[in-house]
Amino acid sequence: MFKIKKEIQERVKNEAKYILKTELTIREIAKKYHVSKSTVHKDLQSRLKDIDIDLFLLVDNILKKHIYLRHIRGGESTRQKYLKLKKSLT
Numbered sequence: 001m002f003k004i005k006k007e008i009q010e011r012v013k014n015e016a017k018y019i020l021k022t023e024l025t026i027r028e029i030a031k032k033y034h035v036s037k038s039t040v041h042k043d044l045q046s047r048l049k050d051i052d053i054d055l056f057l058l059v060d061n062i063l064k065k066h067i068y069l070r071h072i073r074g075g076e077s078t079r080q081k082y083l084k085l086k087k088s089l090t
Helices: 006-022 026-033 037-051 053-089
Strands: none
Touching: 006 026, 006 037, 006 053, 026 037, 037 053
16 A cells, blocks of 8 residues: 555545535536546545545445436436527527
């Protein structure tokens, strides 16, 4: 196991606490912390496990919920896109 830098540990903990508080998606967390989606995913899926296992388990439940709801969110986004397109054509 590698030693994680202090500032990275702080970012990971902050991201974890923020997702617990808001239940935002990885994409939204990445925008908030000005890092890539890949970084947030790595932070919350692997680094957090090494830093705080209890926090990891709580965050993991939220991420699993997001995966479960992904098809619904995608379908709704597509519906909104075509409704907007239809309005612009009329």
